Amino acid sequence: MTRLPSLPVRRAVPILIATIVALLLGGVVHRAPQSAGSTIETLPPTIDLSSLRGAPTAPDPLRTGPVAPIPSPPKPALLVHVPYSLPVMSRPGGGQRLGTLTAHARYSGQPITAWVLRVSADRKFGLVPIAYSVPYRTGWIRLAGLRRSSTPISALVDLSQHRLTVRRLGRVIMRVPVAIGSPSTPTPPGRYFVTERVPFSPGSSYGAFVFGISGIQTRLPCCGNLLAIHGTNNPSSIGRSVSAGCVRVSSAALQRLKPLLLWGTPVVIQP
Numbered sequence: 001m002t003r004l005p006s007l008p009v010r011r012a013v014p015i016l017i018a019t020i021v022a023l024l025l026g027g028v029v030h031r032a033p034q035s036a037g038s039t040i041e042t043l044p045p046t047i048d049l050s051s052l053r054g055a056p057t058a059p060d061p062l063r064t065g066p067v068a069p070i071p072s073p074p075k076p077a078l079l080v081h082v083p084y085s086l087p088v089m090s091r092p093g094g095g096q097r098l099g100t101l102t103a104h105a106r107y108s109g110q111p112i113t114a115w116v117l118r119v120s121a122d123r124k125f126g127l128v129p130i131a132y133s134v135p136y137r138t139g140w141i142r143l144a145g146l147r148r149s150s151t152p153i154s155a156l157v158d159l160s161q162h163r164l165t166v167r168r169l170g171r172v173i174m175r176v177p178v179a180i181g182s183p184s185t186p187t188p189p190g191r192y193f194v195t196e197r198v199p200f201s202p203g204s205s206y207g208a209f210v211f212g213i214s215g216i217q218t219r220l221p222c223c224g225n226l227l228a229i230h231g232t233n234n235p236s237s238i239g240r241s242v243s244a245g246c247v248r249v250s251s252a253a254l255q256r257l258k259p260l261l262l263w264g265t266p267v268v269i270q271p
Helices: 009-025 251-257
Strands: 077-081 086-091 094-101 113-116 125-129 138-142 147-151 153-158 163-168 171-177 190-199 209-216 226-230 241-243 266-270
Touching: 077 125, 094 138, 113 125, 113 190, 125 190, 171 251, 209 251, 209 266
Parallel strands: 153 266
Antiparallel strands: 077 113, 077 147, 086 094, 086 138, 125 138, 153 163, 163 171, 190 209, 190 266, 209 226
């Protein structure tokens, strides 16, 4: 074991503390979200959520998702109900077409309610995450004619802490440990929103409920690619990096989340 040079302890300690603080400050990341509302019970038996399965594989398409900011503004998130597919543009009212905001969830067919991250200066256009986009993208949609609502709820998944935090108007109301993606099938960071709410058998590998969100897991070898928050029949996995990309919570946490994570609820996943 190597000993420090013979400097007085009082001089060495401040130097070490300053070094540690500098390292910590060098890696701080910031973010921002909020959430939705509604209810659901029955769904068609034909829903295919096999996409929640997957095994480790070599990395494939690149994800260029932004590093999402930690939610802090204590104000409701703006949501829009999407009655038909909408073109998503690179700037308000024009620019390059980046993709399409679909009207229905890809796996359950439930109607899409989207989170509007920002509104243009003239209030005519909204910046939204493009659901199921690969690579991850955000873009602008026209807001005219869209039914609007809001939610005080937002969810933040901190991958480095294996933790899910739910806030109401900026105030923490729930904080629980989670399992996240393994190193070979990592959970992709980004700003998402809840697209589907699907009940399951309590003994299933997904637990009693699945909250599909608008992200795509690109590193699965087969069986689809839905990104979701769900339960588990393996509670020992909570707090570890072991999933195929989804976020797992305990059965008790799942019950607390059901009345909170409604359609359109912002879900920010940060590294």
